[in-house]
Amino acid sequence: MKPFQTALATLAATLISSGIANAEEITLGLIAPTTVQETTDNWRPLAAELEKTLGMKVNLVASTNYNDIVQGMKDNKIQIAWLSNKVAIDAVSVANAAVFAQVVKADGSLGYRSLIITQQNSPIKSLEDLLANGKKYSFGHGDPKSTSGNLIPSYYVFSRNNIDPAKHFKSIVYQNHQKNFMAVADGKLDAATSNTEDMDSFKTEFADKYKNIRTIWESDLIPNDPMLYRNDLQPAAKNKIKQFFFSYGKGGGEQRKVLLNIRDLSGFKSSTNSQLMRIADLQMFQEHQKLMLDESVPASEKTARYEEISKKFGRITRMLEVKEKN
Incomplete structure (x- = not known):
């Protein structure tokens, strides 16, 4: 078993499908644009403060394979995640996740x-x-x-x-x-x-x-990368998570240093699945274009496959349009 899979497997027993109200641990999943070690080291101080807010242990799991984080959310072994916009679409589509925040750069850019x-x-x-x-x-x-x-x-x-x-x-x-x-x-x-x-x-x-x-x-x-959590977290837990991220760094000091180390950030602002709509449109166009350029697919089959792609992204768009319910 891969180290990443092993790390997730050890957490599964402590997490329940109905949320984190009665769980002893929660896991924050991170995409690793550089190395796993650097990513976890940079996020660890934030996770330590999140532990205090939630009153439970916060585990960190990072991977250079973005699919690992989506699968972890799907299996409810990861409850909160930092993802790219493209991967976030997968998380919303198959992992019962929703965007709740967007990172803000140190210069205030979104x-x-x-x-x-x-x-x-x-x-x-x-x-x-x-x-x-x-x-x-x-x-x-x-x-x-x-x-x-x-x-x-x-x-x-x-x-x-x-x-x-x-x-x-x-x-x-x-x-x-x-x-x-x-x-x-x-x-x-x-x-x-x-x-x-x-x-x-x-x-x-x-x-x-x-x-x-x-x-x-x-x-x-x-758009800057989103933060997501699972839809089935308890409303009280969701509110605590949002309040924590929205306030983190506002007081300056050590929190500002942590954010700068993560990705030259200044904080987090409220966001929703709607920030993913433009990226979903680009994905659909890309898949259509790839199909049209694929000489191995007979012309007689391309129309049907084109429609399948359109239907798939129609379903994704409808999911992105659904407003979160607490």
């Missing part, structure tokens, strides 16, 4: 941008160069569940230009932002996806390598 990066001395001077000469270059795409690393560039850069990135480049890898950044900086990849918030961190953490990077494309603003 969004970030997807990027494509190359080396400073690369012959790739623009996005047009990259798209016109794909067979010359290796490309680092984001994790398939990443909003900024995969979904946004897949739509705005590739789908809009009728390009299948898996076929367009000399070679392609799918990995997290830090691995893509390091591979480009070290000359192991010609170009890769990234985002503004990770690049801000890399500028400090890997200053020498950051100097070797050039940005050739950036997207429109993407």
Whole structure:
């Protein structure tokens, strides 16, 4: 059994499907855009204060595989989670979860941008160069569940230009932002996806390598990552969780330092599933476009499959429109 699965399995006995009112522990699940160790270390002080607010132990579980966190929520082994927008759609769809908050950056911004990066001395001077000469270059795409690393560039850069990135480049890898950044900086990849918030961190953490990077494309603003909890938590527990996150960092001091260490944050603001609507629309377009470009699917089958995709996202949209009931 994998370490992540083992960690979740040990928690299962203490959690009940009806909520956390009578449970002794609760688990906060985290996507790990860099490393599991760094992510859990950065969130641990916040979790310690959440323990005091809820009056129970708060466990932390992080994974670089975003599906792990969704599965943990689905199995009720994770009750609160920090996810990307794209993964949050899966959590709402299959894991009985709802968005209750959105992270706020230190500068007060409520969004970030997807990027494509190359080396400073690369012959790739623009996005047009990259798209016109794909067979010359290796490309680092984001994790398939990443909003900024995969979904946004897949739509705005590739789908809009009728390009299948898996076929367009000399070679392609799918990995997290830090691995893509390091591979480009070290000359192991010609170009890769990234985002503004990770690049801000890399500028400090890997200053020498950051100097070797050039940005050739950036997207429109993407809503900041959401926080979710399971719908079946007790109303009193939900209220305590929301009050904790909405007030965290407001008094400054150590809490502000913790937030800055997490992702250069200043706090959390109230949000709902509606922040995921635009991302769901992009996902639907991407799946439609992929189907239309797939030469292995007979034309006679494409209409039926197109309708299946539309129906699937119709169901997702209806779920996102449902207002939370306490």
